[in-house]
Amino acid sequence: MKQRILHFFLLLVAAAFFVTGCVNARTHNTREVDDCPHPTSTAFHSYDFGTRESKYVYVLIDKSFSYSPYVQRDLGIILSSVVNNMYPGDRLVLQWLGLDRTTQAIFSYRRVKWIEPPLLPPTPTLPPVTPTLTPGGPTTMQGLQAQTSEAIVGINRDIEQRYYCDIGNWNAISDKRFQEWKNQRQEAIQAFRVGVQKDVEEAKKEGPDEGKLIYENLFTASRMLHSAMAKSQHSAYVLIIFSDMKEWREVPPDRDIDLQGIKVIVVNETCQFAVDCDTEATWGTLLKQYGASNVKVLVAEDEIKDSLNAYLRSIP
Numbered sequence: 376m377k378q379r380i381l382h383f384f385l386l387l388v389a390a391a392f393f394v395t396g397c398v399n400a401r402t403h404n405t406r407e408v409d410d411c412p413h414p415t416s417t418a419f420h421s422y423d424f425g426t427r428e429s430k431y432v433y434v435l436i437d438k439s440f441s442y443s444p445y446v447q448r449d450l451g452i453i454l455s456s457v458v459n460n461m462y463p464g465d466r467l468v469l470q471w472l473g474l475d476r477t478t479q480a481i482f483s484y485r486r487v488k489w490i491e492p493p494l495l496p497p498t499p500t501l502p503p504v505t506p507t508l509t510p511g512g513p514t515t516m517q518g519l520q521a522q523t524s525e526a527i528v529g530i531n532r533d534i535e536q537r538y539y540c541d542i543g544n545w546n547a548i549s550d551k552r553f554q555e556w557k558n559q560r561q562e563a564i565q566a567f568r569v570g571v572q573k574d575v576e577e578a579k580k581e582g583p584d585e586g587k588l589i590y591e592n593l594f595t596a597s598r599m600l601h602s603a604m605a606k607s608q609h610s611a612y613v614l615i616i617f618s619d620m621k622e623w624r625e626v627p628p629d630r631d632i633d634l635q636g637i638k639v640i641v642v643n644e645t646c647q648f649a650v651d652c653d654t655e656a657t658w659g660t661l662l663k664q665y666g667a668s669n670v671k672v673l674v675a676e677d678e679i680k681d682s683l684n685a686y687l688r689s690i691p
Contacts, residue, residue, distance in 0.1 A: 411540035413547035420546045422553045424492040429464030430611040430690050431603050432457060433596050437618035438473030438480075439587040445644045446583075449617040450575050452642075456680050457615065458571050460687035463560050464489045466609065467571065468599065472618055473584035476591035478599070482581075483574035488563040493552040499541035502534050589622045593665070594630045600637055611690045612637045614667075615683075619645045620658050627661075635666035640686065646674040 434457065436449055453469065461467055469483035600612050614637050639662050646652040655672040662670045671686065673679050 413543040415539040415543040416546055428610040431466045431609040432613045433468045434615045435470055435472040438471040438584045440583040442619050443583040452680050456683040461487050463487045463563055472592050473587050476588050482578040483571055485570050487567040490559045493556045495549045501538045590628050590630050593632050597633050615640045617642045620654050632665045638669045639667040641672045643674055648676050649674050
């Protein structure tokens with residue numbers, strides 16, 4: 376029995392020396408936490424990279440002589456309420472709604488450059504820690520066990536502190552990459568806005584047409600939107616029409632206008648109040664017959680700029 380106790384005592388002493396040696400080795404062979412290049416942290420930062428969802432916004436602007444008093448204002452609304460709600464991955468098309476029924480009437484065709492989210496560094500993990508010894512046995516053994524457990528606690532504390540240092544380093548590197556990504560996104564948005572602004576300024580130099588072909592231009596717009604839809608290029612498709620929607624033909628021409636899956640907004644600034652015109656009653660019904668999933672008519676009383684802002688912000 377005495378030999379067993381002596382044997383266990385010697386093993387415990389050896390373990391104490393071993394653990395103490397490990398502490399010294401860790402102290403001399405790894406950098407101190409005070410030398411951590413970034414503030415330590417016990418929690419990882421989180422980042423919002425959004426989604427890959429994007430929208431395709433197609434805008435028709437009435438170019439007829441009768442609507443010409445409203446064109447400059449509408450172009451301003453497009454720049455402030457439509458362009459400013461376009462983000463990386465979104466596409467915008469601006470087309471005159473006049474006598475030209477082809478894509479030649481498009482005066483701006485741009486997409487906000489998509490910026491891929493950055494790759495973050497591998498997430499550090501906490502190394503396994505050593506469990507402390509359970510007290511027991513003679514008083515001398517308990518003392519040695521306490522010393523050994525204290526040494527183990529020191530090792531574990533050192534492991535944890537260096538883990539917190541690793542988290543701090545991960546946060547610093549990730550913060551930098553996230554900020555660089557945000558800057559690149561903002562640069563892409565700004566480049567897009569500048570480009571559209573130039574297109575609009577150039578388009579303002581054009582004079583009005585004698586009339587407009589609403590059905591034919593709706594047909595062109597629907598084909599363009601469905602072409603992108605067939606390729607699954609975007610997650611939402613929106614058609615905005617700035618016009619008084621006055622059509623000189625009583626019977627619509629035989630056109631295969633397909634607005635399935637497309638949200639439609641009609642902006643008629645010639646009407647102060649909805650009751651002043653029949654845009655919603657006439658065109659709201661017809662556009663739904665063409666398959667539009669949602670039709671919204673805005674007139675002056677609706678505070679068009681704010682309403683467009685709110686509508687486009689609600690679309691991913």
